[in-house]
Each structure stands twice: as C-alpha cells, then as structure tokens.
Amino acid sequence: MWRVISERFHQGFRTGKFPLEEPKLPPRFRGLPRFDGECPSGCRACEELCPFGACAVRERKMAIDLGRCLFCADCPACPQGRITFSNDYRLAVRRRQDLLYSGGAYPLAEPLEPARLKLFGRSLKLRQVSAGGCNACEADCNVLNTLVFDLGRFGIQFVASPRHADGILLTGPVTENMRSAVLDTYEAVPGPKVVIAVGACGVNGGPFVDSPETNQGLGTLLPVDLYIPGCPPHPYTILDGLLRLLGRR
Amino acid sequence: MMKNDLEAQLLKNGGTVDLSLMESLGYDEFSRCLLAEVKAGGRVAALFGVPGEGKNEGLELFALIARDRSAQIAVYRTEVGTSFPSLTQSCPQIHLFEREIAEQYGVTPTGHPWLKPLRFHRVWQGDTDVWGRPPDERPRPGDMEFYRIEGEGVHEVAVGPVHAGIIEPGHFRFQCYGEKVMHLEISLGYQHRAIEPMLLAGPHPFTMAQMETIAGDTTIGHGLAYCQVIEALSGCVVPERAQSIRAMALELERLANHVGDIGALAGDIGFLPTASFCGRLRGDYLNLSAALCGSRFGRGLVRPGGVLFDLDATLASGMQTRIDEIEGNTLGALNLFFDEPSVLGRLEGTGRVSRSVAEDLGLVGVAAKACGVPRDSRFFHPTGVYRQLFDEMITEETGDAMARAHVRLRETMVSIDLLRRIGTSLPAGPVKVPVGPLKANTLAVSLVEGWRGEVVHVGITDAGGRLRRYKIVDPSFHNWSGLAMALRDEQISDFPLCNKSFGLSYCGFDL
Numbered sequence: 060m061w062r063v064i065s066e067r068f069h070q071g072f073r074t075g076k077f078p079l080e081e082p083k084l085p086p087r088f089r090g091l092p093r094f095d096g097e098c099p100s101g102c103r104a105c106e107e108l109c110p111f112g113a114c115a116v117r118e119r120k121m122a123i124d125l126g127r128c129l130f131c132a133d134c135p136a137c138p139q140g141r142i143t144f145s146n147d148y149r150l151a152v153r154r155r156q157d158l159l160y161s162g163g164a165y166p167l168a169e170p171l172e173p174a175r176l177k178l179f180g181r182s183l184k185l186r187q188v189s190a191g192g193c194n195a196c197e198a199d200c201n202v203l204n205t206l207v208f209d210l211g212r213f214g215i216q217f218v219a220s221p222r223h224a225d226g227i228l229l230t231g232p233v234t235e236n237m238r239s240a241v242l243d244t245y246e247a248v249p250g251p252k253v254v255i256a257v258g259a260c261g262v263n264g265g266p267f268v269d270s271p272e273t274n275q276g277l278g279t280l281l282p283v284d285l286y287i288p289g290c291p292p293h294p295y296t297i298l299d300g301l302l303r304l305l306g307r308r
Numbered sequence: 309m310m311k312n313d314l315e316a317q318l319l320k321n322g323g324t325v326d327l328s329l330m331e332s333l334g335y336d337e338f339s340r341c342l343l344a345e346v347k348a349g350g351r352v353a354a355l356f357g358v359p360g361e362g363k364n365e366g367l368e369l370f371a372l373i374a375r376d377r378s379a380q381i382a383v384y385r386t387e388v389g390t391s392f393p394s395l396t397q398s399c400p401q402i403h404l405f406e407r408e409i410a411e412q413y414g415v416t417p418t419g420h421p422w423l424k425p426l427r428f429h430r431v432w433q434g435d436t437d438v439w440g441r442p443p444d445e446r447p448r449p450g451d452m453e454f455y456r457i458e459g460e461g462v463h464e465v466a467v468g469p470v471h472a473g474i475i476e477p478g479h480f481r482f483q484c485y486g487e488k489v490m491h492l493e494i495s496l497g498y499q500h501r502a503i504e505p506m507l508l509a510g511p512h513p514f515t516m517a518q519m520e521t522i523a524g525d526t527t528i529g530h531g532l533a534y535c536q537v538i539e540a541l542s543g544c545v546v547p548e549r550a551q552s553i554r555a556m557a558l559e560l561e562r563l564a565n566h567v568g569d570i571g572a573l574a575g576d577i578g579f580l581p582t583a584s585f586c587g588r589l590r591g592d593y594l595n596l597s598a599a600l601c602g603s604r605f606g607r608g609l610v611r612p613g614g615v616l617f618d619l620d621a622t623l624a625s626g627m628q629t630r631i632d633e634i635e636g637n638t639l640g641a642l643n644l645f646f647d648e649p650s651v652l653g654r655l656e657g658t659g660r661v662s663r664s665v666a667e668d669l670g671l672v673g674v675a676a677k678a679c680g681v682p683r684d685s686r687f688f689h690p691t692g693v694y695r696q697l698f699d700e701m702i703t704e705e706t707g708d709a710m711a712r713a714h715v716r717l718r719e720t721m722v723s724i725d726l727l728r729r730i731g732t733s734l735p736a737g738p739v740k741v742p743v744g745p746l747k748a749n750t751l752a753v754s755l756v757e758g759w760r761g762e763v764v765h766v767g768i769t770d771a772g773g774r775l776r777r778y779k780i781v782d783p784s785f786h787n788w789s790g791l792a793m794a795l796r797d798e799q800i801s802d803f804p805l806c807n808k809s810f811g812l813s814y815c816g817f818d819l
C-alpha cells in the first residue's frame with residue numbers, strides 16, 4: 060500500500076489543463092493545411108498528384124478535402140510547394156462540405172441543435188465501432204480515457220452496448236464484412252442519437268478509399284453529425300470536436 | 309546442418325533472387341524439401357500462391373523458410389493445378405497458409421483437416437471458390453461450420469464481431485462445459501481491406517500510406533518491412549544515419565505498445581495504479597515519435613531510401629533527456645505491478661501454451677518467446693544497426709500470461725537501453741537517397757521484428773519491374789492460433805485476460 064502511494068507521488072499529477080489551456084503539440088505535428096486558395100498557377104497538377112483525390116481546383120480556387128486528406132509528411136500534391144501544414148489541431152466540422160478547405164478561416168463544428176444539446180450536453184454515452192480501422196484511430200479514442208485527457212470529467216463515456224448509448228462513434232472505412240454490423244449497431248441505439256465519424260477512413264475511406272472491399276466511410280451510409288479528420292486525428296482533435304459538438308468550447 | 313540435397317535458393321534478410329534463374333520443383337520434391345527444412349529447425353516464414361502471368365497458366369506456390377541459426381532464408385517454388393496434397397497434417401504451422409491459398413485462388417489443399425475461409429472475401433481468380441459458392445454470391449463473414457462439441461452440460465458461447473470495448477471486430481466461438489472452455493475457434497476477416505490485391509502492378513502512389521496502416525499500431529514495423537523490400541528490389545543502399553533513426557522509431561513503437569499492453573493487463577486485473585500510469589506513459593513514448601516525425605504513430609517517417617525526418621542535435625539530446633525522465637516512471641509503474649502478489653496470482657498459470665505447441669504452430673514474437681522459443685529477427689536476421697547493437701534476446705519459460713507480460717517488461721528495458729545506445733552513436737551523413745526502378749523478375753524478402761513479433765514482406769516483380777505479387781505476414785497471422793490453444797481448459801472468464809496477454813492485431817491478420 061505504501062509503495063503504491065509513494066509511486067503515485069513519484070508519478071505526479073498528470074491530467075492536462077485542457078480546455079483551459081491549449082495543448083502543446085510538437086513542432087513537426089501536421090494540423091490544418093496552410094495555403095492560399097487563390098492558386099496563381101492554375102496548373103491543376105494537384106488533382107492528379109494527390110493519391111487520395113483530396114485536391115480540386117474550381118475557378119482558380121484550390122480546395123483540399125480534409126475528409127480525404129491524410130496530412131502526409133511528403134504531400135506531393137502541389138509541385139510549387141504551396142501546401143504546408145500548420146500546428147492547428149482543431150479540425151472537426153458538422154457538415155461534410157465544410158471539410159472542403161480553401162485556406163483562411165475554418166468552419167469549426169457548431170454545437171448540436173437545442174433539442175439534442177439539451178439531452179446530451181452534459182452526458183453523452185457513445186458506442187465505438189471499428190469497421191476496418193487500423194487500430195490507430197481506435198487507440199486515439201481509447202487514450203481519451205487515460206488520466207491525461209480524462210474524458211469522463213466532461214460527462215462523455217464510451218459504453219459497452221449500443222442499447223446504453225446515445226450514439227455511435229465510427230472508425231475505419233466500413234469494410235464490406237462490417238457493413239451490416241455497423242448498420243445494426245446504429246439501429247440498436249435508441250433515438251434521438253448522434254453519429255460521429257473519426258479519422259480519414261471513417262469520413263471518406265482514408266488510405267482505402269479505392270479498395271474493392273471497403274465503403275467510403277460512413278458518409279454514404281448514415282447521417283453524420285460530426286466529422287473528425289486526420290489519419291489518425293490527434294486525441295486533442297477528437298476531444299476538441301466532441302466538446303464543440305456539446306457546446307463546451 | 310542442413311543436408312545439401314535440398315535445392316534451395318538461399319538469401320539473407322533484405323536479399324533478392326533472380327526468378328529467371330530459379331528452378332521450379334515438382335510438388336513432391338517441394339513438399340519433401342519443406343518438411344525436411346522444418347524438421348531441421350526451419351520455420352515457414354511465408355507460403356503463398358502466385359498466379360502465372362499468362363491467362364490460363366496455373367498457380368505457383370512459393371515457400372520461404374527462415375533458417376534462424378544460419379541467418380538465411382531458403383526459397384522454394386513449385387506449380388500446382390486445381391488442387392495439391394495438403395501438408396498441414398505433417399506440418400501444422402502452415403495450416404493457415406494453406407487455407408489462405410485456397411480462399412485466394414480457389415485451389416484445394418486436399419486432405420486439409422480444417423479447410424474453412426479465413427477472411428471471407430471472393431476468390432481472386434476464376435469464378436468458383438473451393439466451397440462451391442456461386443460466383444456472384446459474396447461470402448458472409450463468420451458463415452462457416454464451427455467445430456462443435458455436443459453432450460450433456462456442453463454449451464456454446466458466441467462473442468462478437470462487435471465487442472464491448474474500443475477494440476477491433478472479430479468473432480469468438482467457445483465450446484464450454486460449465487465455465488470450462490474445451491475449445492475456442494476464432495473467426496476473423498471483418499477488417500479485410502484487400503491490401504495485397506491493391507499492390508498488384510504497384511508500387512502505386514497510395515501504397516506507402518496503406519503499408520503504414522496494415523496494422524496502425526505497427527506503422528514502423530510494416531512500413532520498414534515494405535521499404536526494405538523496395539530497397540532490395542531497386543538495389544538501393546540506405547544511409548547509416550537513416551538506419552539508426554529507423555531503429556529508434558522501431559524501438560519507440562515497441563516501448564509504447566509494450567508499456568500500453570502491460571497497462572491494459574493491469575486494467576483487466578483491476579490493478580489500477582499501473583493501469584493509469586502506463587496509459588499515460590504509453591502516450592509519452594508516442595509523443596517521442598511525434599517529436600521525431602509529427603505523428604504519434606510514426607506516419608511519414610520511413611520511406612524507401614531512408615527517412616523523411618532527420619534528428620538535429622537539439623532534438624536528439626531533447627529526446628535522450630526525455631527518455632531518461634520517463635525511464636524511472638516506467639520502471640516504477642511496471643515494478644509495482646510485478647511485485648504485487650495478487651497480480652502474480654492472476655497471471656501465473658493462466659492461458660498456458662507449451663513450448664511444443666508454440667513450435668508446432670509457428671508462433672512468433674512475444675507469444676513464442678514466452679514459451680521459451682527463441683524468435684527475434686533482430687537477433688537472427690539483423691539489418692542496419694541491429695547487426696552491431698542487438699544482443700539481448702528475451703525468452704521466458706512458463707508460456708503463461710505471466711511469461712508474456714514478463715517478456716514485455718524485459719524487452720522494455722532492453723529497448724530503452726537500445727534507444728540510448730543508438731542515440732549516442734548516430735552516424736553523420738544523409739538520411740535519404742533516391743530509389744531507382746525495381747529489378748524485373750525478382751523476389752525480395754524482408755523480416756522486421758515488430759513489437760508483436762516478426763513481420764514478413766515478400767515482393768515479386770514482373771518482366772516490367774512492377775509488383776506481380778506482394779505477400780504480407782503479420783505476426784498475428786500465426787499467433788491467433790496460439791490464443792485459441794491457450795484457452796483450452798481455462799475458465800471462460802479468463803478470456804479477456806488471455807486475449808490481452810497476447811495483444812494481437814485484427815486488421816494485421818485480416819489485411
């Protein structure tokens with residue numbers, strides 16, 4: 060017993076000050092892309108060069124679809140080198156089209172509408188489903204339960220059964236072999252409910268967007284309330300998104 | 309010593325064979341060689357089908373046998389028609405390889421004692437699978453005959469695919485007598501993303517990202533294995549500094565996962581101090597990877613030809629300082645766990661696998677080492693800095709959950725020491741060199757000791773130097789069978805603890 064207490068003392072108090080203090084992310088962390096949507100060259104090379112189809116040029120304006128983007132360290136998309144990444148980890152949005160980013164202000168997620176906010180604002184129970192996720196997105200959800208992030212202090216909890224849940228949080232591109240299990244789990248959650256897609260896979264298929272064995276994430280299967288991009292998203296990106304959805308940030 | 313009458317092509321880890329010079333054996337000769345290799349202590353690192361290049365050509369089989377003692381890999385090839393005699397009865401460690409060949413190419417290993425689907429996908433060539441399903445019918449996951457025991461008091465428990473925690477999907481079928489498990493059958497495939505087929509005619513621009521996410525917790529392990537195949541096929545020599553940085557990343561990945569797994573075991577046992585300390589410490593190791601390359605999982609670090617991120621002097625010394633800081637906390641948290649009698653009581657004797665079963669099933673990595681079976685490609689087939697720096701392979705004797713936890717504890721200490729030694733002897737020079745085109749008609753193999761165990765990648769190019777077949781073997785491919793055996797005669801309530809003590813990958817198996 061004394062050893063446990065002394066070790067506890069030795070390990071110190073570790074719960075982060077988030078959201079009162081912004082997290083310190085390493086300088087090489089790749090967050091919100093930094094580029095100017097007004098493309099001077101108009102070469103449209105990025106449309107071909109991004110292997111995941113994340114770039115599109117419309118009327119000289121370049122947009123990166125953050126729902127498809129993997130935040131690659133060696134992003135080959137722009138031959139002029141106009142795409143770099145900032146340290147901004149806040150990426151969650153409410154609508155799919157908000158992920159088409161052309162630089163400038165980013166439309167961060169708004170809270171749920173009043174009816175559901177009233178129900179879930181102070182207590183949100185989520186059933187996590189992995190459907191072809193590589194276990195990195197899953198790990199970054201799991202880590203929110205550790206004492207550094209301490210998800211429970213926000214009234215958010217992952218639960219064991221869809222029957223106990225207010226919504227599902229999905230990771231993975233939705234493999235064909237998991238498709239019906241995902242839909243069944245969604246059905247089993249009593250309404251009203253929320254659906255959260257975490258990671259490039261869950262949003263749009265991620266690295267597996269062109270696989271014959273996967274769907275393109277949840278987008279085409281279920282109505283999604285919150286999109287959290289990244290491959291995988293940083294735990295703070297997920298936490299920030301959840302808190303915004305509940306109107307807590 | 310191996311008898312010289314085995315006509316094998318021998319290569320080293322990271323080596324290549326020119327396939328135009330390699331003879332194809334008759335199947336009888338192929339099976340004789342394979343069984344003789346295994347009898348002499350070889351392990352089947354990979355066994356897979358390669359379709360002929362013409363339309364109506366048959367299927368070739370390639371076997372890669374790791375001869376650990378001589379640091380060699382022996383390669384054999386043969387050709388089969390619509391069926392071939394199964395070797396599983398005399399060599400159980402290939403049971404899943406044969407099932408895989410059957411499922412992928414619709415070729416029957418006749419006499420296979422347990423011929424069931426592995427991943428539940430359509431056959432890759434031809435119209436009919438070996439289970440006679442019509443070509444337009446997609447197999448349903450988990451739709452197969454499970455082994456059943458009948459009798460009074462015997463009941464079946466089915467769990468999954470969706471589990472209670474934040475965990476990947478898989479289906480477990482227990483045959484129980486009361487609380488006691490007589491048999492566990494594991495049916496996976498839910499995470500199948502068709503990674504191997506997507507590599508055909510590659511490498512493609514999207515390939516590297518897929519290699520890093522075969523099993524996302526083994527980003528460095530699989531990413532490195534892939535890069536070594538591409539480097540072997542293109543004859544690229546990776547700068548020493550890059551090799552050191554790769555090894556640091558591989559050890560950081562091991563540390564994060566081992567420490568995290570011990571924390572998860574502590575959580576299952578209900579020993580919360582270690583569970584919560586380790587949850588945070590795992591993050592500390594992940595954050596070191598993020599300091600190096602921006603991603604906690606090492607995404608974007610390893611690329612063919614080297615690494616994308618260098619360590620400048622400030623970053624290198626900053627990382628060393630940080631390692632010194634967390635080392636004390638790590639050992640404190642782990643020792644607390646291993647000194648607690650109630651913890652030991654839960655782990656000792658639980659989920660035991662014998663040494664002979666481990667050898668028969670071809671277990672690798674932590675699961676094998678826990679049974680006293682020496683398996684570590686850093687030791688037997690070293691590449692890069694491991695040639696000089698790695699000499700401390702860990703094994704335990706008891707084969708139970710305790711042994712598996714203990715391997716992780718001791719490997720944690722070895723990895724911290726390795727990090728320090730690599731970090732203080734970083735060679736100068738570039739961290740990346742250009743990679744040329746791939747050699748035509750060539751096979752290359754790469755073994756990497758990921759944190760779970762040996763990761764095997766094999767690439768085969770066509771006449772134009774594109775990938776004609778790419779085979780990936782995640783350590784979990786072998787080790788799930790170990791978990792099934794560990795459950796025999798255990799209480800069903802011990803399943804979560806046994807499962808955690810193996811800590812296997814679903815998507816790595818399902819690819």
Ligand code: SF4
Nearest residue numbers: 109128129130131134
């Ligand atoms: S970072 Fe990767 S996914 Fe995103 S635009 Fe660049 S290449 Fe495409």
Ligand code: SF4
Nearest residue numbers: 193196258259260290
């Ligand atoms: S988005 Fe990336 S990290 Fe998340 S599950 Fe998909 S591949 Fe893995």
